[in-house]
Amino acid sequence: MRFKVQLSIDKNAYGNALPFSYQYELSSFIYHTLAKGNAEYAEWLHENGFSLEGKQFRLFVFSPLLLKASVNKDINRLILVDDVATMQIGFLPERSTEEFVKGVFAEQRFTLGDKISKVQFSITGIELMPTPEWGGEMRGETLSPICLSQKNEEGQVHYFSASAPEAGEAVINNLRNKYRAFYGKPFAGDTAFEWETTSEPRAKLITVKAGTPQQTKIRASLCRFRLKADNELLRIGYEAGLGEKNSMGFGMVK
Structure with missing residues:
Protein backbone atom coordinates (compact mmCIF):
# COMPACT_ATOMS: atom_id res chain seq x y z
CA MET A 1 0.00 0.00 0.00
CA ARG A 2 1.63 3.23 -1.16
CA PHE A 3 0.63 6.84 -0.53
CA LYS A 4 1.53 10.15 -2.12
CA VAL A 5 1.96 12.90 0.46
CA GLN A 6 1.58 16.55 -0.53
CA LEU A 7 3.56 19.11 1.47
CA SER A 8 3.77 22.87 1.84
CA ILE A 9 7.05 24.53 2.82
CA ASP A 10 6.98 27.38 5.34
CA LYS A 11 10.16 29.26 4.50
CA ASN A 12 9.23 32.06 6.89
CA ALA A 13 9.56 29.76 9.91
CA TYR A 14 13.27 28.84 9.71
CA GLY A 15 14.37 29.47 6.13
CA ASN A 16 14.84 27.29 3.05
CA ALA A 17 18.25 25.61 3.55
CA LEU A 18 17.95 21.84 4.04
CA PRO A 19 20.93 19.57 4.88
CA PHE A 20 21.80 16.97 2.23
CA SER A 21 21.24 14.10 4.69
CA TYR A 22 17.80 14.33 6.29
CA GLN A 23 16.52 10.74 5.97
CA TYR A 24 16.98 9.89 9.65
CA GLU A 25 14.95 12.91 10.77
CA LEU A 26 12.23 12.09 8.24
CA SER A 27 12.13 8.48 9.48
CA SER A 28 11.79 9.77 13.06
CA PHE A 29 8.86 11.95 12.03
CA ILE A 30 7.07 8.91 10.56
CA TYR A 31 7.62 6.91 13.78
CA HIS A 32 6.45 9.76 16.00
CA THR A 33 3.37 10.37 13.87
CA LEU A 34 2.38 6.72 14.14
CA ALA A 35 2.94 6.91 17.89
CA LYS A 36 0.67 9.93 18.26
CA GLY A 37 -2.01 8.31 16.14
CA ASN A 38 -2.04 4.89 17.71
CA ALA A 39 0.29 4.00 20.59
CA GLU A 40 -0.42 0.28 20.30
CA TYR A 41 0.41 0.27 16.58
CA ALA A 42 3.62 2.22 17.15
CA GLU A 43 4.75 -0.16 19.89
CA TRP A 44 4.08 -3.15 17.63
CA LEU A 45 5.96 -1.51 14.77
CA HIS A 46 8.96 -0.39 16.79
CA GLU A 47 9.34 -3.07 19.45
CA ASN A 48 7.98 -6.19 17.82
CA GLY A 49 7.66 -5.50 14.14
CA PHE A 50 8.35 -8.57 12.07
CA SER A 51 11.45 -10.45 13.16
CA LEU A 52 13.42 -13.28 11.64
CA GLU A 53 16.36 -14.88 13.43
CA GLY A 54 16.76 -11.81 15.63
CA LYS A 55 16.63 -9.33 12.75
CA GLN A 56 13.77 -6.84 12.58
CA PHE A 57 11.90 -5.93 9.40
CA ARG A 58 9.75 -2.85 9.93
CA LEU A 59 8.33 -3.23 6.43
CA PHE A 60 7.76 0.33 5.37
CA VAL A 61 9.75 2.61 3.11
CA PHE A 62 9.67 6.23 2.05
CA SER A 63 11.08 8.36 -0.72
CA PRO A 64 13.20 11.47 -0.40
CA LEU A 65 11.38 14.76 -0.66
CA LEU A 66 10.47 15.39 -4.29
CA LEU A 67 10.98 19.12 -4.78
CA LYS A 68 12.83 21.81 -6.70
CA ALA A 69 16.10 22.91 -5.13
CA SER A 70 19.53 24.23 -5.97
CA VAL A 71 22.66 22.64 -4.51
CA ASN A 72 25.11 24.60 -2.38
CA LYS A 73 28.13 22.33 -1.86
CA ASP A 74 29.98 24.98 0.13
CA ILE A 75 27.56 24.58 3.03
CA ASN A 76 26.25 21.08 2.16
CA ARG A 77 22.68 22.31 1.77
CA LEU A 78 19.76 22.08 -0.60
CA ILE A 79 18.30 25.54 -1.18
CA LEU A 80 14.58 24.98 -1.67
CA VAL A 81 13.04 26.94 -4.52
CA ASP A 82 9.29 26.24 -4.44
CA ASP A 83 6.79 26.37 -1.60
CA VAL A 84 5.47 22.84 -2.24
CA ALA A 85 6.88 19.31 -2.30
CA THR A 86 5.72 15.69 -2.38
CA MET A 87 6.96 12.37 -1.04
CA GLN A 88 5.82 8.75 -1.08
CA ILE A 89 5.39 6.30 1.80
CA GLY A 90 4.90 2.56 1.31
CA PHE A 91 3.59 0.08 3.91
CA LEU A 92 3.47 -3.69 3.67
CA PRO A 93 1.58 -4.51 6.91
CA GLU A 94 -2.13 -4.99 6.29
CA ARG A 95 -2.91 -3.05 9.47
CA SER A 96 -1.74 0.08 7.68
CA THR A 97 -5.17 0.71 6.22
CA GLU A 98 -5.95 3.69 4.04
CA GLU A 99 -8.11 5.25 6.75
CA PHE A 100 -5.46 4.79 9.45
CA VAL A 101 -2.62 6.29 7.42
CA LYS A 102 -4.68 9.22 6.17
CA GLY A 103 -5.95 9.87 9.67
CA VAL A 104 -2.61 9.98 11.49
CA PHE A 105 -0.71 11.96 8.84
CA ALA A 106 -3.40 14.50 7.96
CA GLU A 107 -2.39 18.13 8.64
CA GLN A 108 0.79 17.17 10.50
CA ARG A 109 3.65 19.67 10.73
CA PHE A 110 7.31 18.70 11.03
CA THR A 111 10.80 20.18 10.83
CA LEU A 112 13.89 18.71 9.15
CA GLY A 113 17.42 19.97 9.66
CA ASP A 114 20.27 20.36 12.11
CA LYS A 115 21.89 22.99 14.33
CA ILE A 116 22.94 25.02 11.30
CA SER A 117 19.66 25.21 9.39
CA LYS A 118 16.24 23.62 9.19
CA VAL A 119 13.01 23.79 7.20
CA GLN A 120 9.40 23.46 8.33
CA PHE A 121 6.89 21.38 6.35
CA SER A 122 3.13 20.85 6.62
CA ILE A 123 1.14 17.96 5.16
CA THR A 124 -1.65 19.33 2.99
CA GLY A 125 -2.92 16.10 1.44
CA ILE A 126 -2.42 12.34 1.23
CA GLU A 127 -3.79 9.95 -1.37
CA LEU A 128 -3.63 6.22 -2.01
CA MET A 129 -1.65 5.31 -5.12
CA PRO A 130 -2.69 2.45 -7.42
CA THR A 131 -0.73 -0.80 -7.12
CA PRO A 132 1.00 -1.80 -10.38
CA GLU A 133 0.74 -5.20 -12.03
CA TRP A 134 4.07 -6.72 -13.02
CA GLY A 135 3.52 -10.06 -14.73
CA GLY A 136 6.64 -11.53 -13.17
CA GLU A 137 8.97 -8.64 -13.96
CA MET A 138 9.62 -5.18 -12.56
CA ARG A 139 11.45 -2.61 -14.66
CA GLY A 140 12.02 0.57 -12.73
CA GLU A 141 14.36 2.96 -11.05
CA THR A 142 15.23 3.94 -7.52
CA LEU A 143 13.49 6.85 -5.83
CA SER A 144 15.88 6.41 -2.91
CA PRO A 145 19.21 4.54 -3.08
CA ILE A 146 19.38 0.77 -2.59
CA CYS A 147 21.54 -0.28 0.36
CA LEU A 148 23.27 -3.68 0.10
CA SER A 149 25.92 -4.91 2.51
CA GLN A 150 27.66 -7.87 4.08
CA LYS A 151 29.82 -8.35 7.16
CA ASN A 152 33.32 -9.78 7.10
CA GLU A 153 34.77 -12.16 9.69
CA GLU A 154 35.71 -9.23 11.93
CA GLY A 155 32.12 -7.97 11.89
CA GLN A 156 32.92 -4.95 9.73
CA VAL A 157 30.21 -3.86 7.28
CA HIS A 158 31.07 -3.74 3.59
CA TYR A 159 28.62 -1.88 1.34
CA PHE A 160 28.53 -2.91 -2.31
CA SER A 161 26.99 -1.54 -5.50
CA ALA A 162 23.69 -2.66 -7.03
CA SER A 163 25.74 -3.85 -10.02
CA ALA A 164 28.13 -6.00 -7.97
CA PRO A 165 28.15 -9.76 -8.73
CA GLU A 166 26.58 -10.53 -5.35
CA ALA A 167 23.83 -7.89 -5.67
CA GLY A 168 21.18 -10.13 -7.25
CA GLU A 169 21.39 -12.78 -4.53
CA ALA A 170 21.33 -10.07 -1.87
CA VAL A 171 18.20 -8.44 -3.31
CA ILE A 172 16.22 -11.66 -3.72
CA ASN A 173 17.28 -13.15 -0.36
CA ASN A 174 16.23 -9.93 1.35
CA LEU A 175 12.79 -10.16 -0.27
CA ARG A 176 12.43 -13.81 0.77
CA ASN A 177 13.38 -12.90 4.34
CA LYS A 178 10.79 -10.12 4.37
CA TYR A 179 8.19 -12.60 3.13
CA ARG A 180 9.11 -15.06 5.88
CA ALA A 181 9.08 -12.34 8.54
CA PHE A 182 5.69 -11.03 7.39
CA TYR A 183 3.86 -14.30 6.82
CA GLY A 184 5.66 -16.40 9.43
CA LYS A 185 6.63 -19.12 6.95
CA PRO A 186 9.31 -19.63 4.28
CA PHE A 187 8.63 -18.45 0.75
CA ALA A 188 7.34 -21.42 -1.30
CA GLY A 189 6.70 -19.75 -4.66
CA ASP A 190 8.79 -19.59 -7.81
CA THR A 191 12.45 -19.33 -6.78
CA ALA A 192 13.77 -18.30 -10.21
CA PHE A 193 14.95 -14.70 -10.44
CA GLU A 194 16.98 -12.32 -12.57
CA TRP A 195 18.51 -9.02 -11.49
CA GLU A 196 20.37 -6.48 -13.56
CA THR A 197 21.05 -2.77 -13.44
CA THR A 198 20.07 -1.09 -16.70
CA SER A 199 22.01 2.09 -15.97
CA GLU A 200 25.38 2.69 -14.35
CA PRO A 201 24.71 2.88 -10.58
CA ARG A 202 25.47 6.22 -8.97
CA ALA A 203 26.88 5.94 -5.46
CA LYS A 204 25.30 7.98 -2.66
CA LEU A 205 26.89 8.43 0.76
CA ILE A 206 24.22 9.19 3.37
CA THR A 207 25.08 10.52 6.83
CA VAL A 208 22.81 9.29 9.63
CA LYS A 209 22.54 11.14 12.96
CA ALA A 210 24.88 13.83 11.65
CA GLY A 211 26.78 15.82 14.27
CA THR A 212 26.18 13.29 17.07
CA PRO A 213 28.41 10.62 18.66
CA GLN A 214 26.25 8.04 16.85
CA GLN A 215 26.97 9.50 13.40
CA THR A 216 27.43 6.86 10.71
CA LYS A 217 27.75 6.89 6.93
CA ILE A 218 25.86 4.50 4.66
CA ARG A 219 26.80 3.91 1.02
CA ALA A 220 24.02 3.00 -1.40
CA SER A 221 23.19 3.06 -5.13
CA LEU A 222 20.82 4.99 -7.39
CA CYS A 223 20.08 3.19 -10.67
CA ARG A 224 17.61 1.80 -13.15
CA PHE A 225 17.05 -1.93 -12.87
CA ARG A 226 15.21 -5.03 -14.03
CA LEU A 227 14.04 -7.62 -11.51
CA LYS A 228 12.36 -10.83 -12.60
CA ALA A 229 10.79 -12.79 -9.74
CA ASP A 230 7.57 -14.16 -8.29
CA ASN A 231 4.84 -11.49 -8.24
CA GLU A 232 4.45 -11.75 -4.46
CA LEU A 233 8.12 -10.88 -3.97
CA LEU A 234 7.80 -8.01 -6.44
CA ARG A 235 4.86 -6.66 -4.44
CA ILE A 236 6.89 -6.81 -1.24
CA GLY A 237 9.75 -4.97 -2.93
CA TYR A 238 7.41 -2.27 -4.21
CA GLU A 244 18.27 -2.99 3.52
CA LYS A 245 17.40 -0.12 5.87
CA ASN A 246 14.08 0.61 4.16
CA SER A 247 12.50 2.25 7.21
CA MET A 248 15.38 4.74 7.13
CA GLY A 249 14.47 5.75 3.60
CA PHE A 250 16.54 3.36 1.48
CA GLY A 251 15.33 1.23 -1.42
CA MET A 252 12.06 2.83 -2.54
CA VAL A 253 11.53 2.19 -6.25
CA LYS A 254 9.14 3.23 -8.98
Whole structure:
Protein backbone atom coordinates (compact mmCIF):
# COMPACT_ATOMS: atom_id res chain seq x y z
CA MET A 1 0.00 0.00 0.00
CA ARG A 2 1.63 3.23 -1.16
CA PHE A 3 0.63 6.84 -0.53
CA LYS A 4 1.53 10.15 -2.12
CA VAL A 5 1.96 12.90 0.46
CA GLN A 6 1.58 16.55 -0.53
CA LEU A 7 3.56 19.11 1.47
CA SER A 8 3.77 22.87 1.84
CA ILE A 9 7.05 24.53 2.82
CA ASP A 10 6.98 27.38 5.34
CA LYS A 11 10.16 29.26 4.50
CA ASN A 12 9.23 32.06 6.89
CA ALA A 13 9.56 29.76 9.91
CA TYR A 14 13.27 28.84 9.71
CA GLY A 15 14.37 29.47 6.13
CA ASN A 16 14.84 27.29 3.05
CA ALA A 17 18.25 25.61 3.55
CA LEU A 18 17.95 21.84 4.04
CA PRO A 19 20.93 19.57 4.88
CA PHE A 20 21.80 16.97 2.23
CA SER A 21 21.24 14.10 4.69
CA TYR A 22 17.80 14.33 6.29
CA GLN A 23 16.52 10.74 5.97
CA TYR A 24 16.98 9.89 9.65
CA GLU A 25 14.95 12.91 10.77
CA LEU A 26 12.23 12.09 8.24
CA SER A 27 12.13 8.48 9.48
CA SER A 28 11.79 9.77 13.06
CA PHE A 29 8.86 11.95 12.03
CA ILE A 30 7.07 8.91 10.56
CA TYR A 31 7.62 6.91 13.78
CA HIS A 32 6.45 9.76 16.00
CA THR A 33 3.37 10.37 13.87
CA LEU A 34 2.38 6.72 14.14
CA ALA A 35 2.94 6.91 17.89
CA LYS A 36 0.67 9.93 18.26
CA GLY A 37 -2.01 8.31 16.14
CA ASN A 38 -2.04 4.89 17.71
CA ALA A 39 0.29 4.00 20.59
CA GLU A 40 -0.42 0.28 20.30
CA TYR A 41 0.41 0.27 16.58
CA ALA A 42 3.62 2.22 17.15
CA GLU A 43 4.75 -0.16 19.89
CA TRP A 44 4.08 -3.15 17.63
CA LEU A 45 5.96 -1.51 14.77
CA HIS A 46 8.96 -0.39 16.79
CA GLU A 47 9.34 -3.07 19.45
CA ASN A 48 7.98 -6.19 17.82
CA GLY A 49 7.66 -5.50 14.14
CA PHE A 50 8.35 -8.57 12.07
CA SER A 51 11.45 -10.45 13.16
CA LEU A 52 13.42 -13.28 11.64
CA GLU A 53 16.36 -14.88 13.43
CA GLY A 54 16.76 -11.81 15.63
CA LYS A 55 16.63 -9.33 12.75
CA GLN A 56 13.77 -6.84 12.58
CA PHE A 57 11.90 -5.93 9.40
CA ARG A 58 9.75 -2.85 9.93
CA LEU A 59 8.33 -3.23 6.43
CA PHE A 60 7.76 0.33 5.37
CA VAL A 61 9.75 2.61 3.11
CA PHE A 62 9.67 6.23 2.05
CA SER A 63 11.08 8.36 -0.72
CA PRO A 64 13.20 11.47 -0.40
CA LEU A 65 11.38 14.76 -0.66
CA LEU A 66 10.47 15.39 -4.29
CA LEU A 67 10.98 19.12 -4.78
CA LYS A 68 12.83 21.81 -6.70
CA ALA A 69 16.10 22.91 -5.13
CA SER A 70 19.53 24.23 -5.97
CA VAL A 71 22.66 22.64 -4.51
CA ASN A 72 25.11 24.60 -2.38
CA LYS A 73 28.13 22.33 -1.86
CA ASP A 74 29.98 24.98 0.13
CA ILE A 75 27.56 24.58 3.03
CA ASN A 76 26.25 21.08 2.16
CA ARG A 77 22.68 22.31 1.77
CA LEU A 78 19.76 22.08 -0.60
CA ILE A 79 18.30 25.54 -1.18
CA LEU A 80 14.58 24.98 -1.67
CA VAL A 81 13.04 26.94 -4.52
CA ASP A 82 9.29 26.24 -4.44
CA ASP A 83 6.79 26.37 -1.60
CA VAL A 84 5.47 22.84 -2.24
CA ALA A 85 6.88 19.31 -2.30
CA THR A 86 5.72 15.69 -2.38
CA MET A 87 6.96 12.37 -1.04
CA GLN A 88 5.82 8.75 -1.08
CA ILE A 89 5.39 6.30 1.80
CA GLY A 90 4.90 2.56 1.31
CA PHE A 91 3.59 0.08 3.91
CA LEU A 92 3.47 -3.69 3.67
CA PRO A 93 1.58 -4.51 6.91
CA GLU A 94 -2.13 -4.99 6.29
CA ARG A 95 -2.91 -3.05 9.47
CA SER A 96 -1.74 0.08 7.68
CA THR A 97 -5.17 0.71 6.22
CA GLU A 98 -5.95 3.69 4.04
CA GLU A 99 -8.11 5.25 6.75
CA PHE A 100 -5.46 4.79 9.45
CA VAL A 101 -2.62 6.29 7.42
CA LYS A 102 -4.68 9.22 6.17
CA GLY A 103 -5.95 9.87 9.67
CA VAL A 104 -2.61 9.98 11.49
CA PHE A 105 -0.71 11.96 8.84
CA ALA A 106 -3.40 14.50 7.96
CA GLU A 107 -2.39 18.13 8.64
CA GLN A 108 0.79 17.17 10.50
CA ARG A 109 3.65 19.67 10.73
CA PHE A 110 7.31 18.70 11.03
CA THR A 111 10.80 20.18 10.83
CA LEU A 112 13.89 18.71 9.15
CA GLY A 113 17.42 19.97 9.66
CA ASP A 114 20.27 20.36 12.11
CA LYS A 115 21.89 22.99 14.33
CA ILE A 116 22.94 25.02 11.30
CA SER A 117 19.66 25.21 9.39
CA LYS A 118 16.24 23.62 9.19
CA VAL A 119 13.01 23.79 7.20
CA GLN A 120 9.40 23.46 8.33
CA PHE A 121 6.89 21.38 6.35
CA SER A 122 3.13 20.85 6.62
CA ILE A 123 1.14 17.96 5.16
CA THR A 124 -1.65 19.33 2.99
CA GLY A 125 -2.92 16.10 1.44
CA ILE A 126 -2.42 12.34 1.23
CA GLU A 127 -3.79 9.95 -1.37
CA LEU A 128 -3.63 6.22 -2.01
CA MET A 129 -1.65 5.31 -5.12
CA PRO A 130 -2.69 2.45 -7.42
CA THR A 131 -0.73 -0.80 -7.12
CA PRO A 132 1.00 -1.80 -10.38
CA GLU A 133 0.74 -5.20 -12.03
CA TRP A 134 4.07 -6.72 -13.02
CA GLY A 135 3.52 -10.06 -14.73
CA GLY A 136 6.64 -11.53 -13.17
CA GLU A 137 8.97 -8.64 -13.96
CA MET A 138 9.62 -5.18 -12.56
CA ARG A 139 11.45 -2.61 -14.66
CA GLY A 140 12.02 0.57 -12.73
CA GLU A 141 14.36 2.96 -11.05
CA THR A 142 15.23 3.94 -7.52
CA LEU A 143 13.49 6.85 -5.83
CA SER A 144 15.88 6.41 -2.91
CA PRO A 145 19.21 4.54 -3.08
CA ILE A 146 19.38 0.77 -2.59
CA CYS A 147 21.54 -0.28 0.36
CA LEU A 148 23.27 -3.68 0.10
CA SER A 149 25.92 -4.91 2.51
CA GLN A 150 27.66 -7.87 4.08
CA LYS A 151 29.82 -8.35 7.16
CA ASN A 152 33.32 -9.78 7.10
CA GLU A 153 34.77 -12.16 9.69
CA GLU A 154 35.71 -9.23 11.93
CA GLY A 155 32.12 -7.97 11.89
CA GLN A 156 32.92 -4.95 9.73
CA VAL A 157 30.21 -3.86 7.28
CA HIS A 158 31.07 -3.74 3.59
CA TYR A 159 28.62 -1.88 1.34
CA PHE A 160 28.53 -2.91 -2.31
CA SER A 161 26.99 -1.54 -5.50
CA ALA A 162 23.69 -2.66 -7.03
CA SER A 163 25.74 -3.85 -10.02
CA ALA A 164 28.13 -6.00 -7.97
CA PRO A 165 28.15 -9.76 -8.73
CA GLU A 166 26.58 -10.53 -5.35
CA ALA A 167 23.83 -7.89 -5.67
CA GLY A 168 21.18 -10.13 -7.25
CA GLU A 169 21.39 -12.78 -4.53
CA ALA A 170 21.33 -10.07 -1.87
CA VAL A 171 18.20 -8.44 -3.31
CA ILE A 172 16.22 -11.66 -3.72
CA ASN A 173 17.28 -13.15 -0.36
CA ASN A 174 16.23 -9.93 1.35
CA LEU A 175 12.79 -10.16 -0.27
CA ARG A 176 12.43 -13.81 0.77
CA ASN A 177 13.38 -12.90 4.34
CA LYS A 178 10.79 -10.12 4.37
CA TYR A 179 8.19 -12.60 3.13
CA ARG A 180 9.11 -15.06 5.88
CA ALA A 181 9.08 -12.34 8.54
CA PHE A 182 5.69 -11.03 7.39
CA TYR A 183 3.86 -14.30 6.82
CA GLY A 184 5.66 -16.40 9.43
CA LYS A 185 6.63 -19.12 6.95
CA PRO A 186 9.31 -19.63 4.28
CA PHE A 187 8.63 -18.45 0.75
CA ALA A 188 7.34 -21.42 -1.30
CA GLY A 189 6.70 -19.75 -4.66
CA ASP A 190 8.79 -19.59 -7.81
CA THR A 191 12.45 -19.33 -6.78
CA ALA A 192 13.77 -18.30 -10.21
CA PHE A 193 14.95 -14.70 -10.44
CA GLU A 194 16.98 -12.32 -12.57
CA TRP A 195 18.51 -9.02 -11.49
CA GLU A 196 20.37 -6.48 -13.56
CA THR A 197 21.05 -2.77 -13.44
CA THR A 198 20.07 -1.09 -16.70
CA SER A 199 22.01 2.09 -15.97
CA GLU A 200 25.38 2.69 -14.35
CA PRO A 201 24.71 2.88 -10.58
CA ARG A 202 25.47 6.22 -8.97
CA ALA A 203 26.88 5.94 -5.46
CA LYS A 204 25.30 7.98 -2.66
CA LEU A 205 26.89 8.43 0.76
CA ILE A 206 24.22 9.19 3.37
CA THR A 207 25.08 10.52 6.83
CA VAL A 208 22.81 9.29 9.63
CA LYS A 209 22.54 11.14 12.96
CA ALA A 210 24.88 13.83 11.65
CA GLY A 211 26.78 15.82 14.27
CA THR A 212 26.18 13.29 17.07
CA PRO A 213 28.41 10.62 18.66
CA GLN A 214 26.25 8.04 16.85
CA GLN A 215 26.97 9.50 13.40
CA THR A 216 27.43 6.86 10.71
CA LYS A 217 27.75 6.89 6.93
CA ILE A 218 25.86 4.50 4.66
CA ARG A 219 26.80 3.91 1.02
CA ALA A 220 24.02 3.00 -1.40
CA SER A 221 23.19 3.06 -5.13
CA LEU A 222 20.82 4.99 -7.39
CA CYS A 223 20.08 3.19 -10.67
CA ARG A 224 17.61 1.80 -13.15
CA PHE A 225 17.05 -1.93 -12.87
CA ARG A 226 15.21 -5.03 -14.03
CA LEU A 227 14.04 -7.62 -11.51
CA LYS A 228 12.36 -10.83 -12.60
CA ALA A 229 10.79 -12.79 -9.74
CA ASP A 230 7.57 -14.16 -8.29
CA ASN A 231 4.84 -11.49 -8.24
CA GLU A 232 4.45 -11.75 -4.46
CA LEU A 233 8.12 -10.88 -3.97
CA LEU A 234 7.80 -8.01 -6.44
CA ARG A 235 4.86 -6.66 -4.44
CA ILE A 236 6.89 -6.81 -1.24
CA GLY A 237 9.75 -4.97 -2.93
CA TYR A 238 7.41 -2.27 -4.21
CA GLU A 239 5.56 -1.74 -0.93
CA ALA A 240 8.40 -2.28 1.57
CA GLY A 241 11.51 -1.48 -0.49
CA LEU A 242 14.44 -3.31 -2.05
CA GLY A 243 17.59 -4.03 -0.07
CA GLU A 244 18.27 -2.99 3.52
CA LYS A 245 17.40 -0.12 5.87
CA ASN A 246 14.08 0.61 4.16
CA SER A 247 12.50 2.25 7.21
CA MET A 248 15.38 4.74 7.13
CA GLY A 249 14.47 5.75 3.60
CA PHE A 250 16.54 3.36 1.48
CA GLY A 251 15.33 1.23 -1.42
CA MET A 252 12.06 2.83 -2.54
CA VAL A 253 11.53 2.19 -6.25
CA LYS A 254 9.14 3.23 -8.98
